[in-house]
Amino acid sequence: MTAPTPFALLSPLSVRLPALWVLGVASIKMFWGSPNDIPEFLRTSFLGPDLAFFGAIMVELAFALVALAFPRWGWMLMSALYTVFLAVLTHLIATGAASCGCFGGAVSLSPLSMMAIDGTFLALMLATRPWSAIPKAPTNWLVVALCAGVGAAAPWVLVQNEQIELPPPVQPAVQAPQEPAVAANGNGTTNPQPAAGETTPPAPAVAPAGWRLPEKFPQYVHIKPLEWIGKSIHETQLAVWMDTRAYPEDATWILYLETCSHCAEYLKELEANFANDPKLYVFVRLSTDKDEVEQLVHIKPPGEQAALPKETSWVVSPQLPPWELVLEGGIVRSAVSHGDE
Structure with missing residues:
Protein backbone atom coordinates (compact mmCIF):
# COMPACT_ATOMS: atom_id res chain seq x y z
CA MET A 1 0.00 0.00 0.00
CA THR A 2 1.38 3.38 -1.01
CA ALA A 3 2.12 5.67 1.91
CA PRO A 4 0.29 9.00 1.81
CA THR A 5 2.36 11.89 0.56
CA PRO A 6 3.10 14.87 2.83
CA PHE A 7 0.74 16.95 0.71
CA ALA A 8 -2.06 14.45 1.26
CA LEU A 9 -1.57 14.79 5.02
CA LEU A 10 -1.15 18.57 5.11
CA SER A 11 -3.61 19.63 2.45
CA PRO A 12 -6.87 19.07 4.39
CA LEU A 13 -5.36 20.95 7.33
CA SER A 14 -4.22 23.77 5.06
CA VAL A 15 -7.85 24.21 3.95
CA ARG A 16 -9.46 23.83 7.36
CA LEU A 17 -7.17 26.30 9.14
CA PRO A 18 -8.12 29.23 6.86
CA ALA A 19 -11.75 28.14 7.19
CA LEU A 20 -11.50 28.22 10.99
CA TRP A 21 -9.94 31.68 10.80
CA VAL A 22 -12.80 32.93 8.63
CA LEU A 23 -15.34 31.29 10.94
CA GLY A 24 -13.85 33.03 13.97
CA VAL A 25 -13.59 36.43 12.30
CA ALA A 26 -17.17 36.23 10.97
CA SER A 27 -18.48 35.18 14.38
CA ILE A 28 -16.81 38.12 16.12
CA LYS A 29 -18.24 40.45 13.50
CA MET A 30 -21.68 38.89 13.91
CA PHE A 31 -21.82 39.27 17.70
CA TRP A 32 -19.97 42.56 18.18
CA GLY A 33 -19.87 44.28 14.80
CA SER A 34 -22.03 46.66 12.81
CA PRO A 35 -22.27 47.95 9.22
CA ASN A 36 -19.62 50.50 10.22
CA ASP A 37 -17.09 47.65 10.14
CA ILE A 38 -17.45 46.76 6.46
CA PRO A 39 -15.76 48.80 3.70
CA GLU A 40 -17.51 52.06 2.88
CA PHE A 41 -17.97 51.21 -0.80
CA LEU A 42 -19.88 48.09 0.24
CA ARG A 43 -21.86 49.80 2.99
CA THR A 44 -23.01 52.56 0.63
CA SER A 45 -23.78 50.21 -2.26
CA PHE A 46 -27.25 49.46 -3.60
CA LEU A 47 -27.54 46.70 -1.00
CA GLY A 48 -27.74 49.19 1.84
CA PRO A 49 -25.79 48.93 5.11
CA ASP A 50 -27.87 46.18 6.72
CA LEU A 51 -28.00 43.78 3.78
CA ALA A 52 -24.33 44.38 2.98
CA PHE A 53 -23.35 43.64 6.59
CA PHE A 54 -25.52 40.54 6.84
CA GLY A 55 -24.50 39.39 3.36
CA ALA A 56 -20.79 39.55 4.18
CA ILE A 57 -21.30 37.45 7.30
CA MET A 58 -23.54 34.97 5.46
CA VAL A 59 -20.97 34.32 2.74
CA GLU A 60 -18.09 33.98 5.20
CA LEU A 61 -19.93 31.57 7.50
CA ALA A 62 -21.38 29.46 4.69
CA PHE A 63 -18.05 29.11 2.87
CA ALA A 64 -16.17 28.34 6.09
CA LEU A 65 -18.57 25.62 7.23
CA VAL A 66 -18.55 23.90 3.84
CA ALA A 67 -14.74 24.05 3.72
CA LEU A 68 -14.45 22.54 7.19
CA ALA A 69 -16.72 19.64 6.27
CA PHE A 70 -15.46 19.09 2.71
CA PRO A 71 -11.92 20.41 2.17
CA ARG A 72 -11.83 18.70 -1.24
CA TRP A 73 -14.35 21.29 -2.45
CA GLY A 74 -13.75 23.88 0.22
CA TRP A 75 -10.33 24.91 -1.07
CA MET A 76 -12.02 26.54 -4.06
CA LEU A 77 -14.36 28.50 -1.80
CA MET A 78 -11.50 29.57 0.45
CA SER A 79 -9.35 30.58 -2.52
CA ALA A 80 -12.12 32.76 -3.92
CA LEU A 81 -12.90 34.28 -0.52
CA TYR A 82 -9.29 35.07 0.34
CA THR A 83 -8.72 36.58 -3.09
CA VAL A 84 -11.62 38.95 -2.43
CA PHE A 85 -10.23 39.70 1.05
CA LEU A 86 -6.84 40.63 -0.39
CA ALA A 87 -8.45 42.86 -3.02
CA VAL A 88 -10.50 44.68 -0.37
CA LEU A 89 -7.47 45.06 1.89
CA THR A 90 -5.47 46.49 -1.00
CA HIS A 91 -8.21 49.08 -1.48
CA LEU A 92 -8.23 49.91 2.25
CA ILE A 93 -4.46 50.35 2.29
CA ALA A 94 -4.65 52.63 -0.75
CA THR A 95 -7.29 54.81 0.93
CA GLY A 96 -5.36 55.03 4.20
CA ALA A 97 -7.82 53.11 6.38
CA ALA A 98 -6.61 52.61 9.95
CA SER A 99 -8.52 49.38 10.58
CA CYS A 100 -9.61 46.55 8.33
CA GLY A 101 -12.93 46.20 10.18
CA CYS A 102 -12.69 42.43 9.90
CA PHE A 103 -13.43 41.83 13.57
CA GLY A 104 -16.23 44.34 13.97
CA GLY A 105 -15.70 46.71 16.86
CA ALA A 106 -14.08 44.09 19.09
CA VAL A 107 -10.55 44.14 17.66
CA SER A 108 -8.72 46.77 15.63
CA LEU A 109 -6.22 45.38 13.13
CA SER A 110 -4.53 47.35 10.37
CA PRO A 111 -5.23 46.35 6.75
CA LEU A 112 -1.52 45.62 6.24
CA SER A 113 -1.41 43.21 9.18
CA MET A 114 -4.57 41.48 8.02
CA MET A 115 -3.17 41.20 4.49
CA ALA A 116 -0.09 39.43 5.87
CA ILE A 117 -2.30 36.91 7.71
CA ASP A 118 -4.69 36.28 4.83
CA GLY A 119 -1.91 36.12 2.28
CA THR A 120 -0.04 33.54 4.36
CA PHE A 121 -3.12 31.35 4.71
CA LEU A 122 -3.81 31.50 0.97
CA ALA A 123 -0.19 30.78 0.01
CA LEU A 124 0.10 27.80 2.36
CA MET A 125 -3.19 26.35 1.15
CA LEU A 126 -2.24 26.59 -2.52
CA ALA A 127 1.27 25.28 -1.82
CA THR A 128 -0.18 21.95 -0.64
CA ARG A 129 -2.09 21.52 -3.95
CA PRO A 130 -5.43 20.47 -2.44
CA TRP A 131 -6.97 19.92 -5.88
CA SER A 132 -4.79 16.85 -6.33
CA ALA A 133 -3.49 16.00 -2.87
CA ILE A 134 -6.86 15.45 -1.18
CA PRO A 135 -8.27 12.06 -2.21
CA LYS A 136 -11.57 12.02 -4.01
CA ALA A 137 -14.52 10.85 -1.95
CA PRO A 138 -18.30 10.81 -2.32
CA THR A 139 -19.85 14.17 -1.52
CA ASN A 140 -22.97 14.31 0.60
CA TRP A 141 -24.68 17.28 -1.00
CA LEU A 142 -27.35 17.32 1.67
CA VAL A 143 -24.66 18.05 4.26
CA VAL A 144 -23.17 20.69 1.97
CA ALA A 145 -26.55 22.37 1.69
CA LEU A 146 -27.06 22.11 5.45
CA CYS A 147 -23.69 23.74 6.19
CA ALA A 148 -24.36 26.53 3.72
CA GLY A 149 -27.87 27.04 5.06
CA VAL A 150 -26.72 27.26 8.67
CA GLY A 151 -24.09 29.81 7.74
CA ALA A 152 -26.54 31.89 5.71
CA ALA A 153 -29.22 31.86 8.42
CA ALA A 154 -26.97 32.53 11.41
CA PRO A 155 -26.73 36.35 11.24
CA TRP A 156 -30.48 36.74 10.80
CA VAL A 157 -31.00 34.79 14.01
CA LEU A 158 -28.03 35.81 16.15
CA VAL A 159 -27.45 39.50 15.44
CA GLN A 160 -29.07 41.26 18.40
CA ASN A 161 -30.35 44.44 16.83
CA GLU A 162 -33.87 45.00 18.07
CA GLN A 163 -34.60 48.65 17.40
CA ILE A 164 -36.17 50.91 20.02
CA GLU A 165 -39.44 52.49 18.93
CA LEU A 166 -39.38 56.19 18.14
CA PRO A 167 -41.19 58.51 20.55
CA PRO A 168 -44.77 59.22 19.43
CA PRO A 169 -45.62 62.66 18.07
CA VAL A 170 -46.56 65.12 20.79
CA GLN A 171 -50.20 66.05 20.39
CA PRO A 172 -51.40 69.38 21.74
CA ALA A 173 -53.77 69.07 24.65
CA VAL A 174 -57.40 69.38 23.62
CA GLN A 175 -59.86 70.78 26.12
CA ALA A 176 -62.88 68.58 26.62
CA PRO A 177 -66.13 70.32 25.65
CA GLN A 178 -68.07 71.71 28.60
CA GLU A 179 -71.63 70.55 29.01
CA PRO A 180 -74.12 73.35 29.47
CA ALA A 181 -74.92 73.91 33.12
CA VAL A 182 -78.42 73.30 34.38
CA ALA A 183 -80.12 75.00 37.25
CA ALA A 184 -81.08 71.82 39.01
CA ASN A 185 -80.35 68.16 38.59
CA GLY A 186 -82.52 65.16 39.10
CA ASN A 187 -82.26 65.07 42.88
CA GLY A 188 -83.24 68.69 43.31
CA THR A 189 -79.78 70.13 44.06
CA THR A 190 -78.38 73.01 42.09
CA ASN A 191 -75.19 72.77 40.00
CA PRO A 192 -72.67 75.57 40.63
CA GLN A 193 -72.82 78.29 37.99
CA PRO A 194 -69.98 80.65 37.02
CA ALA A 195 -70.61 84.24 37.93
CA ALA A 196 -71.54 86.71 35.23
CA GLY A 197 -68.53 87.59 33.09
CA GLU A 198 -66.48 84.64 34.34
CA THR A 199 -65.27 81.82 32.11
CA THR A 200 -64.40 78.28 32.96
CA PRO A 201 -60.59 77.91 33.08
CA PRO A 202 -59.18 75.64 30.35
CA ALA A 203 -57.86 72.21 31.23
CA PRO A 204 -54.09 72.31 31.83
CA ALA A 205 -51.90 71.03 29.01
CA VAL A 206 -50.22 67.72 29.68
CA ALA A 207 -46.42 68.00 29.64
CA PRO A 208 -44.48 65.33 27.72
CA ALA A 209 -43.28 62.45 29.83
CA GLY A 210 -39.74 62.82 31.16
CA TRP A 211 -36.98 61.37 29.01
CA ARG A 212 -35.27 58.16 30.08
CA LEU A 213 -32.40 56.32 28.45
CA PRO A 214 -33.52 52.86 27.26
CA GLU A 215 -32.37 50.03 29.50
CA LYS A 216 -31.57 47.76 26.56
CA PHE A 217 -29.08 48.66 23.85
CA PRO A 218 -29.25 47.15 20.35
CA GLN A 219 -26.08 46.04 18.60
Whole structure:
Protein backbone atom coordinates (compact mmCIF):
# COMPACT_ATOMS: atom_id res chain seq x y z
CA MET A 1 0.00 0.00 0.00
CA THR A 2 1.38 3.38 -1.01
CA ALA A 3 2.12 5.67 1.91
CA PRO A 4 0.29 9.00 1.81
CA THR A 5 2.36 11.89 0.56
CA PRO A 6 3.10 14.87 2.83
CA PHE A 7 0.74 16.95 0.71
CA ALA A 8 -2.06 14.45 1.26
CA LEU A 9 -1.57 14.79 5.02
CA LEU A 10 -1.15 18.57 5.11
CA SER A 11 -3.61 19.63 2.45
CA PRO A 12 -6.87 19.07 4.39
CA LEU A 13 -5.36 20.95 7.33
CA SER A 14 -4.22 23.77 5.06
CA VAL A 15 -7.85 24.21 3.95
CA ARG A 16 -9.46 23.83 7.36
CA LEU A 17 -7.17 26.30 9.14
CA PRO A 18 -8.12 29.23 6.86
CA ALA A 19 -11.75 28.14 7.19
CA LEU A 20 -11.50 28.22 10.99
CA TRP A 21 -9.94 31.68 10.80
CA VAL A 22 -12.80 32.93 8.63
CA LEU A 23 -15.34 31.29 10.94
CA GLY A 24 -13.85 33.03 13.97
CA VAL A 25 -13.59 36.43 12.30
CA ALA A 26 -17.17 36.23 10.97
CA SER A 27 -18.48 35.18 14.38
CA ILE A 28 -16.81 38.12 16.12
CA LYS A 29 -18.24 40.45 13.50
CA MET A 30 -21.68 38.89 13.91
CA PHE A 31 -21.82 39.27 17.70
CA TRP A 32 -19.97 42.56 18.18
CA GLY A 33 -19.87 44.28 14.80
CA SER A 34 -22.03 46.66 12.81
CA PRO A 35 -22.27 47.95 9.22
CA ASN A 36 -19.62 50.50 10.22
CA ASP A 37 -17.09 47.65 10.14
CA ILE A 38 -17.45 46.76 6.46
CA PRO A 39 -15.76 48.80 3.70
CA GLU A 40 -17.51 52.06 2.88
CA PHE A 41 -17.97 51.21 -0.80
CA LEU A 42 -19.88 48.09 0.24
CA ARG A 43 -21.86 49.80 2.99
CA THR A 44 -23.01 52.56 0.63
CA SER A 45 -23.78 50.21 -2.26
CA PHE A 46 -27.25 49.46 -3.60
CA LEU A 47 -27.54 46.70 -1.00
CA GLY A 48 -27.74 49.19 1.84
CA PRO A 49 -25.79 48.93 5.11
CA ASP A 50 -27.87 46.18 6.72
CA LEU A 51 -28.00 43.78 3.78
CA ALA A 52 -24.33 44.38 2.98
CA PHE A 53 -23.35 43.64 6.59
CA PHE A 54 -25.52 40.54 6.84
CA GLY A 55 -24.50 39.39 3.36
CA ALA A 56 -20.79 39.55 4.18
CA ILE A 57 -21.30 37.45 7.30
CA MET A 58 -23.54 34.97 5.46
CA VAL A 59 -20.97 34.32 2.74
CA GLU A 60 -18.09 33.98 5.20
CA LEU A 61 -19.93 31.57 7.50
CA ALA A 62 -21.38 29.46 4.69
CA PHE A 63 -18.05 29.11 2.87
CA ALA A 64 -16.17 28.34 6.09
CA LEU A 65 -18.57 25.62 7.23
CA VAL A 66 -18.55 23.90 3.84
CA ALA A 67 -14.74 24.05 3.72
CA LEU A 68 -14.45 22.54 7.19
CA ALA A 69 -16.72 19.64 6.27
CA PHE A 70 -15.46 19.09 2.71
CA PRO A 71 -11.92 20.41 2.17
CA ARG A 72 -11.83 18.70 -1.24
CA TRP A 73 -14.35 21.29 -2.45
CA GLY A 74 -13.75 23.88 0.22
CA TRP A 75 -10.33 24.91 -1.07
CA MET A 76 -12.02 26.54 -4.06
CA LEU A 77 -14.36 28.50 -1.80
CA MET A 78 -11.50 29.57 0.45
CA SER A 79 -9.35 30.58 -2.52
CA ALA A 80 -12.12 32.76 -3.92
CA LEU A 81 -12.90 34.28 -0.52
CA TYR A 82 -9.29 35.07 0.34
CA THR A 83 -8.72 36.58 -3.09
CA VAL A 84 -11.62 38.95 -2.43
CA PHE A 85 -10.23 39.70 1.05
CA LEU A 86 -6.84 40.63 -0.39
CA ALA A 87 -8.45 42.86 -3.02
CA VAL A 88 -10.50 44.68 -0.37
CA LEU A 89 -7.47 45.06 1.89
CA THR A 90 -5.47 46.49 -1.00
CA HIS A 91 -8.21 49.08 -1.48
CA LEU A 92 -8.23 49.91 2.25
CA ILE A 93 -4.46 50.35 2.29
CA ALA A 94 -4.65 52.63 -0.75
CA THR A 95 -7.29 54.81 0.93
CA GLY A 96 -5.36 55.03 4.20
CA ALA A 97 -7.82 53.11 6.38
CA ALA A 98 -6.61 52.61 9.95
CA SER A 99 -8.52 49.38 10.58
CA CYS A 100 -9.61 46.55 8.33
CA GLY A 101 -12.93 46.20 10.18
CA CYS A 102 -12.69 42.43 9.90
CA PHE A 103 -13.43 41.83 13.57
CA GLY A 104 -16.23 44.34 13.97
CA GLY A 105 -15.70 46.71 16.86
CA ALA A 106 -14.08 44.09 19.09
CA VAL A 107 -10.55 44.14 17.66
CA SER A 108 -8.72 46.77 15.63
CA LEU A 109 -6.22 45.38 13.13
CA SER A 110 -4.53 47.35 10.37
CA PRO A 111 -5.23 46.35 6.75
CA LEU A 112 -1.52 45.62 6.24
CA SER A 113 -1.41 43.21 9.18
CA MET A 114 -4.57 41.48 8.02
CA MET A 115 -3.17 41.20 4.49
CA ALA A 116 -0.09 39.43 5.87
CA ILE A 117 -2.30 36.91 7.71
CA ASP A 118 -4.69 36.28 4.83
CA GLY A 119 -1.91 36.12 2.28
CA THR A 120 -0.04 33.54 4.36
CA PHE A 121 -3.12 31.35 4.71
CA LEU A 122 -3.81 31.50 0.97
CA ALA A 123 -0.19 30.78 0.01
CA LEU A 124 0.10 27.80 2.36
CA MET A 125 -3.19 26.35 1.15
CA LEU A 126 -2.24 26.59 -2.52
CA ALA A 127 1.27 25.28 -1.82
CA THR A 128 -0.18 21.95 -0.64
CA ARG A 129 -2.09 21.52 -3.95
CA PRO A 130 -5.43 20.47 -2.44
CA TRP A 131 -6.97 19.92 -5.88
CA SER A 132 -4.79 16.85 -6.33
CA ALA A 133 -3.49 16.00 -2.87
CA ILE A 134 -6.86 15.45 -1.18
CA PRO A 135 -8.27 12.06 -2.21
CA LYS A 136 -11.57 12.02 -4.01
CA ALA A 137 -14.52 10.85 -1.95
CA PRO A 138 -18.30 10.81 -2.32
CA THR A 139 -19.85 14.17 -1.52
CA ASN A 140 -22.97 14.31 0.60
CA TRP A 141 -24.68 17.28 -1.00
CA LEU A 142 -27.35 17.32 1.67
CA VAL A 143 -24.66 18.05 4.26
CA VAL A 144 -23.17 20.69 1.97
CA ALA A 145 -26.55 22.37 1.69
CA LEU A 146 -27.06 22.11 5.45
CA CYS A 147 -23.69 23.74 6.19
CA ALA A 148 -24.36 26.53 3.72
CA GLY A 149 -27.87 27.04 5.06
CA VAL A 150 -26.72 27.26 8.67
CA GLY A 151 -24.09 29.81 7.74
CA ALA A 152 -26.54 31.89 5.71
CA ALA A 153 -29.22 31.86 8.42
CA ALA A 154 -26.97 32.53 11.41
CA PRO A 155 -26.73 36.35 11.24
CA TRP A 156 -30.48 36.74 10.80
CA VAL A 157 -31.00 34.79 14.01
CA LEU A 158 -28.03 35.81 16.15
CA VAL A 159 -27.45 39.50 15.44
CA GLN A 160 -29.07 41.26 18.40
CA ASN A 161 -30.35 44.44 16.83
CA GLU A 162 -33.87 45.00 18.07
CA GLN A 163 -34.60 48.65 17.40
CA ILE A 164 -36.17 50.91 20.02
CA GLU A 165 -39.44 52.49 18.93
CA LEU A 166 -39.38 56.19 18.14
CA PRO A 167 -41.19 58.51 20.55
CA PRO A 168 -44.77 59.22 19.43
CA PRO A 169 -45.62 62.66 18.07
CA VAL A 170 -46.56 65.12 20.79
CA GLN A 171 -50.20 66.05 20.39
CA PRO A 172 -51.40 69.38 21.74
CA ALA A 173 -53.77 69.07 24.65
CA VAL A 174 -57.40 69.38 23.62
CA GLN A 175 -59.86 70.78 26.12
CA ALA A 176 -62.88 68.58 26.62
CA PRO A 177 -66.13 70.32 25.65
CA GLN A 178 -68.07 71.71 28.60
CA GLU A 179 -71.63 70.55 29.01
CA PRO A 180 -74.12 73.35 29.47
CA ALA A 181 -74.92 73.91 33.12
CA VAL A 182 -78.42 73.30 34.38
CA ALA A 183 -80.12 75.00 37.25
CA ALA A 184 -81.08 71.82 39.01
CA ASN A 185 -80.35 68.16 38.59
CA GLY A 186 -82.52 65.16 39.10
CA ASN A 187 -82.26 65.07 42.88
CA GLY A 188 -83.24 68.69 43.31
CA THR A 189 -79.78 70.13 44.06
CA THR A 190 -78.38 73.01 42.09
CA ASN A 191 -75.19 72.77 40.00
CA PRO A 192 -72.67 75.57 40.63
CA GLN A 193 -72.82 78.29 37.99
CA PRO A 194 -69.98 80.65 37.02
CA ALA A 195 -70.61 84.24 37.93
CA ALA A 196 -71.54 86.71 35.23
CA GLY A 197 -68.53 87.59 33.09
CA GLU A 198 -66.48 84.64 34.34
CA THR A 199 -65.27 81.82 32.11
CA THR A 200 -64.40 78.28 32.96
CA PRO A 201 -60.59 77.91 33.08
CA PRO A 202 -59.18 75.64 30.35
CA ALA A 203 -57.86 72.21 31.23
CA PRO A 204 -54.09 72.31 31.83
CA ALA A 205 -51.90 71.03 29.01
CA VAL A 206 -50.22 67.72 29.68
CA ALA A 207 -46.42 68.00 29.64
CA PRO A 208 -44.48 65.33 27.72
CA ALA A 209 -43.28 62.45 29.83
CA GLY A 210 -39.74 62.82 31.16
CA TRP A 211 -36.98 61.37 29.01
CA ARG A 212 -35.27 58.16 30.08
CA LEU A 213 -32.40 56.32 28.45
CA PRO A 214 -33.52 52.86 27.26
CA GLU A 215 -32.37 50.03 29.50
CA LYS A 216 -31.57 47.76 26.56
CA PHE A 217 -29.08 48.66 23.85
CA PRO A 218 -29.25 47.15 20.35
CA GLN A 219 -26.08 46.04 18.60
CA TYR A 220 -26.23 49.14 16.41
CA VAL A 221 -28.56 52.05 15.69
CA HIS A 222 -29.29 53.71 12.35
CA ILE A 223 -28.98 57.49 12.16
CA LYS A 224 -30.60 58.82 8.96
CA PRO A 225 -30.71 62.63 9.10
CA LEU A 226 -32.25 63.08 5.65
CA GLU A 227 -35.38 61.29 6.89
CA TRP A 228 -35.74 63.85 9.69
CA ILE A 229 -36.31 66.86 7.45
CA GLY A 230 -39.71 68.37 8.22
CA LYS A 231 -40.04 66.43 11.47
CA SER A 232 -39.64 67.51 15.06
CA ILE A 233 -36.23 66.64 16.46
CA HIS A 234 -38.16 65.12 19.37
CA GLU A 235 -39.62 62.48 17.03
CA THR A 236 -36.29 61.18 15.68
CA GLN A 237 -33.81 58.55 16.82
CA LEU A 238 -31.92 61.28 18.66
CA ALA A 239 -34.85 61.66 21.04
CA VAL A 240 -34.52 57.99 21.99
CA TRP A 241 -30.87 58.27 23.00
CA MET A 242 -30.61 61.83 24.36
CA ASP A 243 -32.90 64.35 26.03
CA THR A 244 -33.50 66.54 22.99
CA ARG A 245 -35.80 68.85 24.98
CA ALA A 246 -32.87 69.94 27.12
CA TYR A 247 -31.26 71.73 24.16
CA PRO A 248 -32.18 74.79 22.06
CA GLU A 249 -34.82 74.24 19.39
CA ASP A 250 -33.68 77.18 17.26
CA ALA A 251 -30.08 76.25 16.62
CA THR A 252 -27.66 74.42 14.36
CA TRP A 253 -27.04 70.88 15.56
CA ILE A 254 -23.83 69.13 14.50
CA LEU A 255 -23.57 65.32 14.60
CA TYR A 256 -19.95 64.23 14.74
CA LEU A 257 -17.49 61.51 15.74
CA GLU A 258 -14.45 62.15 17.91
CA THR A 259 -12.46 59.69 15.79
CA CYS A 260 -13.44 61.17 12.42
CA SER A 261 -10.84 63.20 10.49
CA HIS A 262 -13.54 64.87 8.36
CA CYS A 263 -15.32 65.91 11.56
CA ALA A 264 -12.13 67.36 13.04
CA GLU A 265 -11.44 69.42 9.91
CA TYR A 266 -15.04 70.64 9.63
CA LEU A 267 -15.31 71.67 13.28
CA LYS A 268 -11.96 73.44 13.09
CA GLU A 269 -13.27 75.37 10.08
CA LEU A 270 -16.45 76.33 11.97
CA GLU A 271 -14.34 77.60 14.86
CA ALA A 272 -12.19 79.70 12.52
CA ASN A 273 -15.30 81.30 10.96
CA PHE A 274 -17.25 81.72 14.20
CA ALA A 275 -16.32 85.38 14.70
CA ASN A 276 -17.69 86.29 11.26
CA ASP A 277 -20.62 83.84 11.31
CA PRO A 278 -21.69 83.25 14.92
CA LYS A 279 -24.41 80.67 15.47
CA LEU A 280 -26.03 78.86 18.34
CA TYR A 281 -24.58 75.37 18.08
CA VAL A 282 -25.48 72.06 19.68
CA PHE A 283 -22.71 69.50 19.22
CA VAL A 284 -23.97 65.92 19.40
CA ARG A 285 -21.13 63.43 19.78
CA LEU A 286 -21.78 59.92 18.48
CA SER A 287 -19.77 58.24 21.21
CA THR A 288 -17.63 55.14 20.72
CA ASP A 289 -15.37 53.18 23.04
CA LYS A 290 -12.36 54.45 21.05
CA ASP A 291 -12.94 58.16 21.69
CA GLU A 292 -10.28 58.53 24.36
CA VAL A 293 -7.48 56.68 22.58
CA GLU A 294 -8.23 57.74 18.98
CA GLN A 295 -9.62 61.24 19.51
CA LEU A 296 -9.08 63.59 16.57
CA VAL A 297 -11.49 66.41 17.43
CA HIS A 298 -9.76 68.99 19.61
CA ILE A 299 -11.10 72.31 18.32
CA LYS A 300 -14.70 73.42 17.83
CA PRO A 301 -16.63 76.68 18.24
CA PRO A 302 -18.61 77.59 21.37
CA GLY A 303 -21.86 75.69 21.81
CA GLU A 304 -23.80 73.27 23.93
CA GLN A 305 -22.44 69.74 24.23
CA ALA A 306 -24.39 66.49 24.04
CA ALA A 307 -23.31 62.88 23.69
CA LEU A 308 -25.04 59.68 22.66
CA PRO A 309 -24.10 56.60 24.72
CA LYS A 310 -21.13 54.50 23.66
CA GLU A 311 -22.80 51.18 24.48
CA THR A 312 -23.99 50.78 20.88
CA SER A 313 -22.66 51.58 17.40
CA TRP A 314 -24.03 54.52 15.43
CA VAL A 315 -24.52 53.73 11.75
CA VAL A 316 -24.93 57.06 9.95
CA SER A 317 -26.25 57.04 6.39
CA PRO A 318 -26.44 57.75 3.54
CA GLN A 319 -23.22 59.75 4.08
CA LEU A 320 -20.78 59.70 6.96
CA PRO A 321 -20.55 62.45 9.61
CA PRO A 322 -20.34 65.30 10.22
CA TRP A 323 -23.96 66.27 9.62
CA GLU A 324 -25.35 69.77 10.04
CA LEU A 325 -29.00 70.06 11.08
CA VAL A 326 -30.74 73.44 11.05
CA LEU A 327 -33.64 73.55 13.52
CA GLU A 328 -36.43 76.11 13.71
CA GLY A 329 -38.84 75.69 16.57
CA GLY A 330 -37.61 72.13 17.00
CA ILE A 331 -38.37 71.24 13.36
CA VAL A 332 -35.49 69.99 11.22
CA ARG A 333 -35.46 72.36 8.26
CA SER A 334 -32.33 71.03 6.57
CA ALA A 335 -29.79 68.23 6.96
CA VAL A 336 -26.45 68.43 5.15
CA SER A 337 -23.53 66.02 5.27
CA HIS A 338 -19.99 67.39 5.24
CA GLY A 339 -18.36 63.97 5.41
CA ASP A 340 -16.89 64.08 1.90
CA GLU A 341 -15.45 67.57 2.08
